[in-house]
Amino acid sequence: MFSKPLMYVLGLQTVSAIAVSNPLRYGYSCKIMPADIPSLVNITIDDITTHLYDGCFTSYQLTQAYIARIGQVNSTLHAVVELNPDALTIAASLDAERRNGKIRGPLHGVPILIKDNIATLDKMNTTAGSYALLGAVPPSDSTMAAKLRDAGAIILGKSGMSEWANYRSSNGTSGWGARHGQITSAYYPNLDPSGSSSGSAIATDLGLSLATLGTETSGSIISPSERNNIVGIKPTVGLTSRYLVIPISEHQDTIGPMARTVKDAAYILSAIAGKDKNDNYTSQIPFDTIPEYWKNLKRTSLKGAKIGIPRNAITSSNDTTTIITAFNQTIEIIRNLGAEIYENANFPAYDQFLQSNNSDMLMGVDFKTNLKQYLSLLVQNPNNITSLSDLIKFVKSDPREDYPDRDVDIWIQAENQTCVDNTCDAARKAYESNLYLGGEGGILGALKSAGGKDGLDALILPSSFASDIAAIAGYPVVTVPMGFYPSNTTAAKDEYSRELFEIAPGLPFGLSFLGRRFDEQKLINFAFAYEQETKVRERGTTYIAPKAEIKDFL
Ligand SMILES: *[C@@H]1O[C@H](CO)[C@@H](O)[C@H](O)[C@H]1NC(C)=O
Ligand SMILES: *[C@@H]1O[C@H](CO)[C@@H](O)[C@H](O)[C@H]1NC(C)=O
Ligand SMILES: *[C@@H]1O[C@H](CO)[C@@H](O)[C@H](O)[C@H]1NC(C)=O
Ligand SMILES: *[C@@H]1O[C@H](CO)[C@@H](O)[C@H](O)[C@H]1NC(C)=O
Numbered sequence: 429m430f431s432k433p434l435m436y437v438l439g440l441q442t443v444s445a446i447a448v449s450n451p452l453r454y455g456y457s458c459k460i461m462p463a464d465i466p467s468l469v470n471i472t473i474d475d476i477t478t479h480l481y482d483g484c485f486t487s488y489q490l491t492q493a494y495i496a497r498i499g500q501v502n503s504t505l506h507a508v509v510e511l512n513p514d515a516l517t518i519a520a521s522l523d524a525e526r527r528n529g530k531i532r533g534p535l536h537g538v539p540i541l542i543k544d545n546i547a548t549l550d551k552m553n554t555t556a557g558s559y560a561l562l563g564a565v566p567p568s569d570s571t572m573a574a575k576l577r578d579a580g581a582i583i584l585g586k587s588g589m590s591e592w593a594n595y596r597s598s599n600g601t602s603g604w605g606a607r608h609g610q611i612t613s614a615y616y617p618n619l620d621p622s623g624s625s626s627g628s629a630i631a632t633d634l635g636l637s638l639a640t641l642g643t644e645t646s647g648s649i650i651s652p653s654e655r656n657n658i659v660g661i662k663p664t665v666g667l668t669s670r671y672l673v674i675p676i677s678e679h680q681d682t683i684g685p686m687a688r689t690v691k692d693a694a695y696i697l698s699a700i701a702g703k704d705k706n707d708n709y710t711s712q713i714p715f716d717t718i719p720e721y722w723k724n725l726k727r728t729s730l731k732g733a734k735i736g737i738p739r740n741a742i743t744s745s746n747d748t749t750t751i752i753t754a755f756n757q758t759i760e761i762i763r764n765l766g767a768e769i770y771e772n773a774n775f776p777a778y779d780q781f782l783q784s785n786n787s788d789m790l791m792g793v794d795f796k797t798n799l800k801q802y803l804s805l806l807v808q809n810p811n812n813i814t815s816l817s818d819l820i821k822f823v824k825s826d827p828r829e830d831y832p833d834r835d836v837d838i839w840i841q842a843e844n845q846t847c848v849d850n851t852c853d854a855a856r857k858a859y860e861s862n863l864y865l866g867g868e869g870g871i872l873g874a875l876k877s878a879g880g881k882d883g884l885d886a887l888i889l890p891s892s893f894a895s896d897i898a899a900i901a902g903y904p905v906v907t908v909p910m911g912f913y914p915s916n917t918t919a920a921k922d923e924y925s926r927e928l929f930e931i932a933p934g935l936p937f938g939l940s941f942l943g944r945r946f947d948e949q950k951l952i953n954f955a956f957a958y959e960q961e962t963k964v965r966e967r968g969t970t971y972i973a974p975k976a977e978i979k980d981f982l
């Protein structure tokens with residue numbers, strides 16, 4: 429019944445040729461009734477591509493529907509801090525391009541929200557959730573925003589986040605930012621959304637845009653993705669450019685897609701990855717052409733794959749029993765898909781990693797250094813904030829920033845570091861130590877611990893144990909939905925969570941795949957095979973959901 433998105437089999441040239449040589453085809457071949465257009469909570473990039481091509485709806489109508497959905501849930505969930513006032517105009521111009529036979533690629537005309545720390549040079553602000561940078565103007569779009577626009581995506585707005593990517597308070601909460609207040613999860617009232625890419629995760633899950641971009645320094649894509657029942661890719665540090673993204677740490681920051689399916693995340697990763705002269709970490713990318721990560725995904729990818737379980741990173745507690753039980757069952761599923769499972773493929777230096785405070789030290793000096801660099805690039809900076817100490821002063825003095833109820837201890841610790849910037853010897857040593865603890869002492873060591881000469885292909889962990897070790901040495905992680913807390917779970921807070929529940933019935937959790945640097949393709953292949961076999965996401969139920977659909981705007 430659905431026509432196939434042939435253009436990506438044929439390649440863009442061919443499609444343009446078809447569209448131009450047979451202009452009548454465009455817009456006159458819709459084969460479905462409006463009621464049969466997939467719901468925006470389920471629709472995929474392939475669906476959108478097919479239906480836009482066939483003229484079932486336009487990008488303009490699609491964008492209208494997303495804006496309406498945001499309006500229906502945002503006053504409760506606070507997931508979207510700003511809409512792009514130009515979104516509909518941009519959609520209309522992409523529709524016009526399509527009518528003229530120009531299709532930029534899989535993201536042409538697809539609305540995407542981006543986290544509020546990814547700069548855009550347009551009518552929107554880029555503030556990391558804080559008032560400090562409201563009205564600040566970057567010199568250009570960030571590389572991420574520019575790449576999305578080149579690929580034809582519509583930047584629909586900015587998603588809310590834990591303020592300063594959770595790098596401010598020792599007693600804050602995930603998903604709180606002064607500008608939008610507390611973001612909460614759609615899985616239970618007042619449930620912790622996790623962070624720091626909280627708004628991105630919720631918006632993706634509920635279909636407030638097709639997908640989103642998030643950023644991760646340590647866990648900020650993987651954790652909110654697993655807690656909101658979606659797929660998150662935390663790319664190798666250096667695969668995606670950080671130019672004009674409000675930083676924490678050049679050694680750990682990375683930008684990645686958050687989507688409802690592995691294939692959609694893969695489409696977006698292919699669009700945003702690549703070398704950038706403005707971020708020299710991207711010079712480490714080992715290939716000249718960015719892979720089409722979405723192209724050859726197969727349900728059989730796990731057949732013959734060597735998969736390790738770093739058991740020494742999994743700690744049992746009452747709260748994790750549900751997750752570990754589900755994880756143990758998942759291992760059997762993966763084995764049944766043809767993988768060879770290697771138990772106790774442990775991180776060799778994990779105990780040393782747990783004792784180490786390298787990252788606290790390094791993130792502190794990186795933040796001082798990298799924040800100053802970011803601020804120095806701004807062409808307008810209304811509050812004249814040029815350093816961490818200016819930022820501390822601003823946040824302490826502006827009552828909207830909720831100081832001292834939410835402290836600035838993490839910043840004071842960073843200020844207190846004896847290193848003035850991250851070129852100091854101590855910072856270099858901390859990074860070298862991290863490269864070992866995350867590499868030979870961590871992920872690489874575990875991958876080499878079994879599986880013969882070539883070692884293992886990947887490691888799997890419950891997502892809640894996957895982020896830290898990958899963060900310190902810049903390794904990639906892909907997370908997919910794995911399960912949910914049972915319906916008889918008692919909702920519970922903890923002493924630090926203020927009004928938020930930390931555990932609740934129906935709370936989702938994820939499975940993470942970890943691998944070598946720049947080995948995203950393998951991880952995506954494995955995650956796809958697992959996702960297609962289990963379709964865990966479909967079992968999730970939210971207590972709140974937007975109702976607007978494309979058919980309401982035709
Ligand atoms: C989304 O897809 C799932 C699985 O096919 C289906 O159960 C659900 O009803 C769909 N949701 C909507 C709103 O159409
Ligand atoms: C950006 O912030 C300014 C305040 O400085 C506000 O007037 C404007 O509406 C904001 N932009 C958007 C798109 O919300
Ligand atoms: C969403 O809600 C938050 C909190 O009220 C608000 O700051 C933000 O502007 C809202 N977003 C939109 C698009 O209206
Ligand atoms: C990037 O440039 C800085 C400053 O010149 C240098 O210290 C660093 O080693 C470079 N990093 C990479 C990965 O090339």
Ligand SMILES: *[C@@H]1O[C@H](CO)[C@@H](O)[C@H](O)[C@H]1NC(C)=O
Binds near residue numbers: 746
């Ligand atoms: C774990 O659960 C057991 C049995 O319900 C209880 O006795 C124990 O106090 C719990 N432990 C923690 C750390 O909550």
Ligand SMILES: *[C@@H]1O[C@H](CO)[C@@H](O)[C@H](O)[C@H]1NC(C)=O
Binds near residue numbers: 749752753756
């Ligand atoms: C999961 O499997 C491991 C290894 O077999 C076992 O030690 C552990 O007790 C299991 N945990 C749960 C909660 O089933």
Ligand SMILES: *[C@@H]1O[C@H](CO)[C@@H](O)[C@H](O)[C@H]1NC(C)=O
Binds near residue numbers: 788789
């Ligand atoms: C890190 O640990 C070392 C030794 O354990 C200690 O001397 C140092 O003060 C710690 N640094 C920070 C920033 O906590």
Ligand SMILES: *[C@@H]1O[C@H](CO)[C@@H](O)[C@H](O)[C@H]1NC(C)=O
Binds near residue numbers: 810811812
């Ligand atoms: C920022 O600096 C400019 C130029 O020195 C000054 O005019 C302005 O008042 C300052 N703004 C704030 C908020 O301090």
Ligand SMILES: *[C@@H]1O[C@H](CO)[C@@H](O)[C@H](O)[C@H]1NC(C)=O
Binds near residue numbers: 832833
């Ligand atoms: C957070 O810490 C600050 C500084 O220690 C304190 O003043 C404030 O009361 C704390 N907030 C909460 C909610 O405990």
Ligand SMILES: *[C@@H]1O[C@H](CO)[C@@H](O)[C@H](O)[C@H]1NC(C)=O
Binds near residue numbers: 837840841844
């Ligand atoms: C920062 O350093 C000062 C002076 O050494 C010390 O009193 C304070 O406790 C430190 N603050 C933090 C948050 O580490």
Ligand SMILES: *[C@@H]1O[C@H](CO)[C@@H](O)[C@H](O)[C@H]1NC(C)=O
Binds near residue numbers: 914916917
């Ligand atoms: C919840 O239900 C499961 C069966 O689905 C049962 O094994 C478990 O003991 C129940 N837990 C509580 C806290 O009632």
